[in-house]
Every structure is written in structure tokens, then in C-alpha cells.
Amino acid sequence: MFGLSDADLAAFWITFKLAATGTFFLMLLATPLAWWLARTRSRLKVVVETLVALPLVMPPTVMGFYLLVLLGPRGWVGGTLEALGLHHLAFTFTGIVLGSMFFSLPFVVQPLQNAFASTGLRIAEVASTLGASPLDRFFTVILPLSRRGLLTAFVLSFAHAFGEFGMILMIGGSIPGATKVASIAIYDHVEAMNYSGAHALSAVLVLSSFCMLMLIFALNRRFKVVGAV
Numbered sequence: 244m245f246g247l248s249d250a251d252l253a254a255f256w257i258t259f260k261l262a263a264t265g266t267f268f269l270m271l272l273a274t275p276l277a278w279w280l281a282r283t284r285s286r287l288k289v290v291v292e293t294l295v296a297l298p299l300v301m302p303p304t305v306m307g308f309y310l311l312v313l314l315g316p317r318g319w320v321g322g323t324l325e326a327l328g329l330h331h332l333a334f335t336f337t338g339i340v341l342g343s344m345f346f347s348l349p350f351v352v353q354p355l356q357n358a359f360a361s362t363g364l365r366i367a368e369v370a371s372t373l374g375a376s377p378l379d380r381f382f383t384v385i386l387p388l389s390r391r392g393l394l395t396a397f398v399l400s401f402a403h404a405f406g407e408f409g410m411i412l413m414i415g416g417s418i419p420g421a422t423k424v425a426s427i428a429i430y431d432h433v434e435a436m437n438y439s440g441a442h443a444l445s446a447v448l449v450l451s452s453f454c455m456l457m458l459i460f461a462l463n464r465r466f467k468v469v470g471a472v
Contacts, residue, residue: 254428277355307413339415358392
């Protein structure tokens, strides 16, 4: 397919699985955080927002290095797992999923926070007067009204994970069939002067990214039209 080798197809599959897995769990964890940031008046809000936005300005290799230390055999997480008789998470698929989640955090939290903030308090208060519980109000009122933000967060996180390179290379290396994603496979092709292989895999990633962005623009336009009606 598209002139891709079996190794390229394996790298593309790992990339897709990484983006899908990381985005799924990140959406679950980031949604409550975004809701809290949209509603809270705590003094800690500025600190939390800064930490969430840090991956936007931090070099990927720096984040990858510290995550490697944290998840490796001598780190807090990796060392604890080793003490429990388990394997550390450095150079594993689970490790790059966690790294991808940290690195994509602002691409999920910020759109969701803006979406939740734009819904306002009035609608939730009306639902409360009708007997809806806080959890019911969130799932039946707030989330449907925030669907554009949810879609944006999902697609941005997926697309961002799809093209990540530096952080993945630091924490996962380039293990075929385990942590070697498409962006690393492209780098390996270029390093080996195999430009045809790099072109083929790059074209697939460009086409995939274009389709994801076109999807979000089309759906956002549809939601806007439906909301106006």
C-alpha cells in the first residue's frame, strides 16, 4: 500500500494505536480537569494552567528525558514497579502512551476548558431547578453543549500524537514492532538515504493529517449550523 514496506506498515499501525490509546485515556482524565479549571476560583488555577500549558513551550526531548528518568528502573515510577516484581515502563508501548498523554495535555484541556466556560452557569442552574443532579447536568446538558470543544480536543490530541518524534524517541527508542512509530521510521529512512521509503511514509502521514483536520472543520461547521437552527 502506497509503496510501504511491512516494517513501515508496522510503524504506522503502532502510531495509530498510540494515538488512539493515548487520546482515549487522555480525554477521560482531562475532561474533569478542564471542567474544574473552567469553574474554579481557586488560587491554584494559575499554577495548574501553567503546568498544563508547559508542553507547548518545553522541548520534546526535555520532557522525554525526564519521563525516561521517571519511568526507568531508577525512577519513582519505574523503581516502584521493579520493587513490586514488575517491569519498568521505559522503552515500552505503555511508556510512550504515557509520554504522549503528557505531551498532548494542553491540546485537550484548553479546548475543553474554553468549551465548558462558554456554556455559562445559567443553563446548569435551570437544569438544577428541574431536579437534575450535578452528574446528570454534566452528562445531559454540559457535554452536549460542548460537543465542538470535545471534537476539537479529540482530533488535536490524536493528530498531535500521530506526528510526535522527539519525546517518543527519548522515552521509547526505536524498537521495531513495539515503540518504533512512523515519524521515527521516516527518520531512519532518511538516515539510510532511502528517500523513496521516506517519501511514501511521509505522504501517508500528510494525507492522514489532512483528513483529520478536514473532518474537524466539517463537523464544526455542521455543529454550528445545527446550533443556529
